[in-house]
Amino acid sequence: MNIELTVNGVRREFTIAPGETLLELLRRTGYKGVKKGCEAGDCGACAVLLDGRAVNSCLVLAAKVDGHTVITVEGLADDGTLAPLQEAFLDTGAVQCGYCTPGMLIAATDLLNRNPRPSEEEIKEGLSGNLCRCTGYVKQVEAVKLALTRMNGGNDA
Amino acid sequence: MSLPKVSEFVRPTDLAAALHELESVNARIVAGGIDVVLFPGDTTKLVDISGIPLSGINSDAEGIVIGATTTMTALIESPLIADYLGGVVTTMLHHLASPLQRNLATIGGTLISAHPWSDVIPLFLVLGARVSYYDGTEHTVPIAQFYAESMFRQRIILTAVRLPAFPPGTAAAFIKFSRTAFDIAVLNCAALVQITAGRCTAARIAVGGAPQRGYLLPHAGEVLTKSGALTAEIIASAARTARDEADISDDMRASAAYRRNLVEVGVQRALGQIKDKLEAGV
Numbered sequence: 250m251n252i253e254l255t256v257n258g259v260r261r262e263f264t265i266a267p268g269e270t271l272l273e274l275l276r277r278t279g280y281k282g283v284k285k286g287c288e289a290g291d292c293g294a295c296a297v298l299l300d301g302r303a304v305n306s307c308l309v310l311a312a313k314v315d316g317h318t319v320i321t322v323e324g325l326a327d328d329g330t331l332a333p334l335q336e337a338f339l340d341t342g343a344v345q346c347g348y349c350t351p352g353m354l355i356a357a358t359d360l361l362n363r364n365p366r367p368s369e370e371e372i373k374e375g376l377s378g379n380l381c382r383c384t385g386y387v388k389q390v391e392a393v394k395l396a397l398t399r400m401n402g403g404n405d406a
Numbered sequence: 407m408s409l410p411k412v413s414e415f416v417r418p419t420d421l422a423a424a425l426h427e428l429e430s431v432n433a434r435i436v437a438g439g440i441d442v443v444l445f446p447g448d449t450t451k452l453v454d455i456s457g458i459p460l461s462g463i464n465s466d467a468e469g470i471v472i473g474a475t476t477t478m479t480a481l482i483e484s485p486l487i488a489d490y491l492g493g494v495v496t497t498m499l500h501h502l503a504s505p506l507q508r509n510l511a512t513i514g515g516t517l518i519s520a521h522p523w524s525d526v527i528p529l530f531l532v533l534g535a536r537v538s539y540y541d542g543t544e545h546t547v548p549i550a551q552f553y554a555e556s557m558f559r560q561r562i563i564l565t566a567v568r569l570p571a572f573p574p575g576t577a578a579a580f581i582k583f584s585r586t587a588f589d590i591a592v593l594n595c596a597a598l599v600q601i602t603a604g605r606c607t608a609a610r611i612a613v614g615g616a617p618q619r620g621y622l623l624p625h626a627g628e629v630l631t632k633s634g635a636l637t638a639e640i641i642a643s644a645a646r647t648a649r650d651e652a653d654i655s656d657d658m659r660a661s662a663a664y665r666r667n668l669v670e671v672g673v674q675r676a677l678g679q680i681k682d683k684l685e686a687g688v
Contacts, residue, residue: 267452290440290506296506302509304510305510310443313454356506359505
């Protein structure tokens with residue numbers, strides 16, 4: 250079957266199998282920033298923004314999202330300029346092996362889009378569906394705080 | 407993982423058409439889709455009901471009506487749900503899965519999946535929620551009856567769940583025990599107490615993930631209604647009754663002995679929260 254999907258601002262047509270997941274579709278069509286982890290909705294490595302909200306793409310059937318809008322980690326930068334969250338993840342060392350990073354960035358983007366001044370607890374809840382096996386999660390929370398400070402016009406400290 | 411057995415995907419736009427599509431062998435409804443992807447079984451045909459207008463949260467004189475395809479995120483972000491009975495449903499939802507999953511999961515899907523660890527079911531049992539479903543005609547039944555009779559029938563489409571309005575002097579609480587914030591429950595419990603003219607006139611207590619699907623503990627509730635007042639001693643007595651009354655067993659997450667302890671602690675905490683809320687006039 251065929252579906253139309255707007256991915257990172259580009260409207261595209263895809264031929265899919267009726268039982269294919271959005272994760273499989275995105276990866277086989279070149280969006281390799283969408284990571285395949287647990288394939289059970291537990292790790293969050295495959296997160297994408299679906300109509301602006303972060304979801305596990307491994308749990309989404311591609312046939313269900315005909316006509317919808319998807320943003321992957323490849324779509325977060327603006328014409329080569331990293332988004333504030335991406336810069337902050339680099340600057341705080343929130344990236345080690347990097348496998349969880351795309352999903353973390355997507356989840357954090359959803360959080361900040363609907364809650365511009367989250368508390369530390371809200372940041373932790375916002376990232377609670379993203380597993381990281383390298384860090385202790387401290388750096389990612391710091392990164393979100395740093396991005397917030399910069400986005401709200403404050404200094405790095 | 408994609409679902410290789412699925413060969414057909416249809417998008418009916420009304421309930422009658424959806425029910426007709428479900429007549430095929432191995433056809434299944436897909437809404438949020440989480441359970442379909444994780445537990446596809448022999449499903450060969452998917453009937454997507456997201457094109458049927460079943461989403462939304464509305465209030466009327468009888469309470470709140472939640473459409474079946476309303477997502478958990480829509481519920482968490484709803485002022486109506488936040489204002490309902492001290493925000494107890496919102497509190498429960500913050501304990502439920504991750505934001506990523508809550509953006510997909512629907513209230514109808516979670517009620518139909520009826521997982522034993524469901525956080526929604528024990529709370530909706532004590533609230534006395536009513537479930538509406540369509541099998542050619544519309545039916546609305548109490549949630550306990552839905553699980554006892556309706557849901558195991560072939561070809562029904564859950565359309566809405568209704569949360570009743572309560573008079574002032576009613577409070578509810580939800581407690582979840584899990585290994586991590588995002589893990590499913592080792593045990594959860596919920597309670598609701600109604601005080602009229604200083605006396606406890608209604609009380610319902612439920613546990614879930616014990617490890618079977620949530621159920622009410624009527625004897626523990628009776629301890630409260632027979633005793634009248636909500637004192638620390640009566641709360642402790644109700645919690646001990648719940649501990650003895652609960653049908654508990656072992657599984658990979660916890661031993662029965664540990665769970666039995668959790669029942670007492672959970673019920674005590676839930677009733678303690680309710681006492682605090684009632685005294686604070688929430």
